[in-house]
Amino acid sequence: MKRFERTAVTLNDAFDCFAGQHLPAGAPATLVQQLRALASMHTVPRRQMTTLDVTRDHLVFVAHGPTKLVAFDPAGEGQIVAFQFCGDCLTLPREGLYTYRLVAIRAASLLVFEAEALRALERRAPMLNEVLARCSLAALQRTRANLVAMGRRSATERVASFLLSMREIEQVAQADGRTLTLEMTRKEIADCLGLTVETVSRQFSKLRDLGLIATPSRTQVRLSDPVRLAAQAGAFAPAA
Amino acid sequence: MKRFERTAVTLNDAFDCFAGQHLPAGAPATLVQQLRALASMHTVPRRQMTTLDVTRDHLVFVAHGPTKLVAFDPAGEGQIVAFQFCGDCLTLPREGLYTYRLVAIRAASLLVFEAEALRALERRAPMLNEVLARCSLAALQRTRANLVAMGRRSATERVASFLLSMREIEQVAQADGRTLTLEMTRKEIADCLGLTVETVSRQFSKLRDLGLIATPSRTQVRLSDPVRLAAQAGAFAPAA
DNA sequence: CGCCCTATTGATCTGAGTCAAATTATGTGG
């Protein structure tokens, strides 16, 4: 439960965080050095998207700040594919049928590897295999889970489970452990959940009327009754 | 009259097919032999699902016959995650939040590898890395594309793009190149697209009334006007 | 204070789900 509070994360900090979470303990120092040399640091301001070479695949480690992976179709419509949080790894594929971009929900620090270079290193250091395989498998799992979730859930289920999963993730909760600060507008939440602003707003009102949440300010939400809230979230209550 | 099933794909046939498509040309014979020893052959009758050990991950190569990957939530509801066709590889994860099963749309032949054994072999033969990495990446791409498609598409868009993508895939098209034989019931199509039978049926009727398709029999569909059909499919018109 | 942006609330509209019934294949046994 280490949290990365600092806003200015250096490459080395981020890399250490990455190494600690994803590299096996017995990794030789030279390999770690080689990897570090491949990493580049990107700081993405709130609501901005990454500006990476879209003709190449990248592996991205989210060192700090929540991000979302958005797919843009040829018509320029964006659709959220997945969320990533501090500590997650993801593959950012090159431009294809869709153009994928990583968007920072709040200011984010990313450790970026060019996939081709990584593969080359991997050939020389097979130890990396499992690391990378685990990353893509995890990403696949997340995306599949997301797909299922996206399938046929009601607006209430979406909003309730969104709030609960935010609580899981955000350690920015207040002392009472129930109040969280969403640094997102209703519009952003709506996009995340595939709903409209109005529907999200109505769901907030409904949950407030039911006494399950309170909204002291525009950005703060207090989960007054997490248990009944989880009931509203339906089958997809976060595993806690 | 049952469509004649090209039965009895042998393990060796299937493996050769796999090797041809996924193994690099320069793979040493001994490695190929080792891999072959890990493969097991599964023939899944139409509409049946795989019965694999759900406590283990598997890598599956679809040697013959279209299949779908279905996720069952704790309540037993199934949701389609992806389609695979002849030549595709996919990861079938062990039981977790969801239980994943591979369902044969028509009779299918699968080449199954136990993931742990494969990883062990991979450690000794790093050449496999790229093969497996490419597989998971492809699976991730498919799933992400599916997620986007699932996002906010109307029933008409879904059905139109479904028909067009079936044309891409099915080589069972008649001589005129426009008539295809769907070996799926409306129910199965509906599940695939996250719709109900009735809605699918209505969409077929609508497209028929518009003169874009014709339905000579229950299972046959002729794409009379693929261009206008693609227009109905919206932004997600299959590339080709 | 007035401006602009976000959020809420209300009034309709609409697409797809649901329920129910009619219609058409696909068998099956005689």
Next chain:
DNA sequence: CCACATAATTTGACTCAGATCAATAGGGCG
């Protein structure tokens, strides 16, 4: 080959969740 049983498909009538359109109410800040 026919009659009947059964399953698959189509169609119609109705409902409802969520989108859309439109108006109102707060902030934050110059």
